[in-house]
Amino acid sequence: MTDDVKVADKTDSLTDLKETDEDLRLPSVVEPAHFPVETIDTEARHQTPAVGQRATRPDGRLHGLGQTKYIDDITFPNMLFAKMKRAGISSALIKSVDTSEAEAMPGVAAVLTGREIPVNSYGPSYQDQPVLADERVFHAGDPVAAVAAVTEQIAEEACERIKVEYEPLEPVYDPVEAMKDEIRVHPPHSNIYATKRIKKGDLEKGFAEADRIFEGVYSTQMIEHVPLEPHASIAQWDPNGRVTLWSSLGRITLGRADIARTLDMPINKIRIVGTIVGGNFGGKNEITTEPALALLSRKTGRPVKMVYTREEEFIASTTRHPFIMEYKTGVTNDGMITARKVRLVLDGGAYCSWSETTLGKACILSAGPYNIENLLAEAYCMYTNKTMTGAMRGFGAPQVCFAYESQMDEIAHKLGIDPLELRMKNAFHEGSASPTGQVLQSVVVKDSLEKAAERFGWKEDGQ
Amino acid sequence: MTDVTLTINGEERSASVPPETSLLRLLRDEFFLTGSKLGCDVGDCGACTVIVDGLPVNACLMLAGQVDGRDVVTIEGLATLEDLHPIQKAFEEFASLQCGFCGPGVIISAKGLLDRNPDPTKEEIKDALSGNLCRCTGYTKMIEAVQDAARILRGEKEAA
Numbered sequence: 001m002t003d004d005v006k007v008a009d010k011t012d013s014l015t016d017l018k019e020t021d022e023d024l025r026l027p028s029v030v031e032p033a034h035f036p037v038e039t040i041d042t043e044a045r046h047q048t049p050a051v052g053q054r055a056t057r058p059d060g061r062l063h064g065l066g067q068t069k070y071i072d073d074i075t076f077p078n079m080l081f082a083k084m085k086r087a088g089i090s091s092a093l094i095k096s097v098d099t100s101e102a103e104a105m106p107g108v109a110a111v112l113t114g115r116e117i118p119v120n121s122y123g124p125s126y127q128d129q130p131v132l133a134d135e136r137v138f139h140a141g142d143p144v145a146a147v148a149a150v151t152e153q154i155a156e157e158a159c160e161r162i163k164v165e166y167e168p169l170e171p172v173y174d175p176v177e178a179m180k181d182e183i184r185v186h187p188p189h190s191n192i193y194a195t196k197r198i199k200k201g202d203l204e205k206g207f208a209e210a211d212r213i214f215e216g217v218y219s220t221q222m223i224e225h226v227p228l229e230p231h232a233s234i235a236q237w238d239p240n241g242r243v244t245l246w247s248s249l250g251r252i253t254l255g256r257a258d259i260a261r262t263l264d265m266p267i268n269k270i271r272i273v274g275t276i277v278g279g280n281f282g283g284k285n286e287i288t289t290e291p292a293l294a295l296l297s298r299k300t301g302r303p304v305k306m307v308y309t310r311e312e313e314f315i316a317s318t319t320r321h322p323f324i325m326e327y328k329t330g331v332t333n334d335g336m337i338t339a340r341k342v343r344l345v346l347d348g349g350a351y352c353s354w355s356e357t358t359l360g361k362a363c364i365l366s367a368g369p370y371n372i373e374n375l376l377a378e379a380y381c382m383y384t385n386k387t388m389t390g391a392m393r394g395f396g397a398p399q400v401c402f403a404y405e406s407q408m409d410e411i412a413h414k415l416g417i418d419p420l421e422l423r424m425k426n427a428f429h430e431g432s433a434s435p436t437g438q439v440l441q442s443v444v445v446k447d448s449l450e451k452a453a454e455r456f457g458w459k460e461d462g463q
Numbered sequence: 464m465t466d467v468t469l470t471i472n473g474e475e476r477s478a479s480v481p482p483e484t485s486l487l488r489l490l491r492d493e494f495f496l497t498g499s500k501l502g503c504d505v506g507d508c509g510a511c512t513v514i515v516d517g518l519p520v521n522a523c524l525m526l527a528g529q530v531d532g533r534d535v536v537t538i539e540g541l542a543t544l545e546d547l548h549p550i551q552k553a554f555e556e557f558a559s560l561q562c563g564f565c566g567p568g569v570i571i572s573a574k575g576l577l578d579r580n581p582d583p584t585k586e587e588i589k590d591a592l593s594g595n596l597c598r599c600t601g602y603t604k605m606i607e608a609v610q611d612a613a614r615i616l617r618g619e620k621e622a623a
Contacts, residue, residue: 056556060554061547063560066496153483228500229562279598310508
C-alpha cells in the first residue's frame, strides 16, 4: 500500500515548511522600520587608508531623521522626574535642611539630602565634590537636596518648598586673592591644590644674553561648553540591589568607579548604559547627578530621570578654566628668544575636577612651539567659590596659546620684525627638544606656517 | 486643561494638556515625537524648530493652545517610506551633523527656507539658519548641504 505514496513529493513539501537557520536568524542590527534602509555606501567604508576618501557617518542618517535616542528621548513606565535645589549662596555652612513641606506635596515620591548618601564626595582626581552639599556650600550652584516627583513641574515646586538655613561665610572669587589662603574654600586645605614647575637651562644667563625684555599679563575668561544636549541621566534600581544608569556621561568606566564609591557598593552591581551623547567637549567627563538619582530610585522603586536645565548647565557643570598668565621673555635685537619665564594662575572654581590635567598640559605647552633654551614655567591651580572648572577641548592649551602668541606679536611689533618671520626664526624644527626634554619628530610647524601664510596671502596684505 | 486638535505631519491629532504646556512638550510628551529636541527651553538654540502653517518656529516658545486648528510639520514628517527628504540626504552625504542634537531643528529651518525660496543665496541660507546653534560641526557643511539639496529640489541635479 505504501508503495503508492510518492515519498519524494512529501519530502519536497516538508522542505518548504521547514525554516532554515538563515530564516530564523535576526538581523544583527535592527533596521528602523518606517524609513528607507538603504545607506550611502562610500568607498571609504571599504578600504584603508580612508584619508582622501569621502566618508559619511554611520549614525548620520538617524540624526537627520530625528530618530536618534538621546536620554531625554527615553521613557520608562512609572518614571519619575528629579530636580535639585540649588544653594544660591557661594559660601556658607548648612545649619538645617527642612524637607517636610516638600515631602507632603501630592506627586512628590521622595526627597534626598546629602546626609543620606553613603560616601558624599566624588571627583576624577580629588574627591572634593559632594553629590549633595550636606555641611557646607562651596559655590552657588551646589545642590543641597533632590526631589523625585511625577512631573518636572511638581519636582521644581517641591524644591522651592525645601527650607535651608545657612550661616553665610566670606567667599573668595579672585584666584590671585585666593593664593594668599586667608579665606580657605576647603578648610583646612590650602586653596593652592595643584602646582607644576618646569625648569630648563639657566634663566638668569638667558635674560643676561637678551637685548630686550618683554613683560605682559594676559587673562582669559570662564567658558561653558554649552553642549546642545544638557546633562541627562535615568537611574533604575532593581530589587536585586543593582542599579542601571542611562547617562550622557562620556567616560562610563570612570563614572562607574565613582558611582560605586559614592554608593559604597561593589562596582559589579552598577551598570551604565552610555547613550549617544549630544555634545560633550570635555564637559561630560565625570558624573554629576547619577548617585543621587540611583538613591532616589532605590527610595521609590521607580525609574528616575533628570535633565539639567540650560541654566544648570552654566552654574552646575564644569567650565573652562580662566587663566591669569604672566610672561617675561628675553629676545635679541634680531628676534631670537633667549629666555622665557611663565607664571600661570588657574581659577579652579570650587572643585578640582580635571584641573590637574589642565594645569599639567598648560604648563608643558606654555612656552609655545619655540626653541627656548632657558625657561621657567610655574603653574598654580586655585580653589575659589565659583562654578567648578574642568576638562574642555585642549585642556589648557588654548589659554596659553593666546598668551604666548599675543606676546610674540608684541615682540615683533616692537622689534620691527615681520610677525611671521619672528615665529619662523624661533619655531621648533625636526629634533627640537620640548620644555620637558622630549625630542620631537615629524615637526612641520614652519611648513605649516609658510603654507598658511601663502594660502591666505599674508605677504600680499602688506604685513 | 486645554483641548488641542491640530494636524501633525498630515494627520489630525488631539490632546488635552495643562494650559502651560508648550508645543514642544505636546509633541514630545503627548505624541512621542522626540525628534524635536529641548536644548534651552527659551528660544535661543533652535533645536526644537518645527514648521507651523509653513513657517519655522521655536516649539518651546509656542503654547500648545496656540496651535489648535493649525498645521504642524516636524522632522518626523519629512521622510517618506520610499525616500529621505533631499535635505536629509544631503546632510547625511555632506556629514553635516556630528552629535546630531541640533540636526532636526537645522533641517526643519532649511526646509522652511527652501519651501519659500527654492534658490537662496549663501547669505540667505545663513540668515535662515541663524536661529539654530551647533557646537560640533559648525555651519559650513550645513550650508553646503542646503545648497546641494536646493539644486536637487530645483531639478538641476540628480538625487544621489
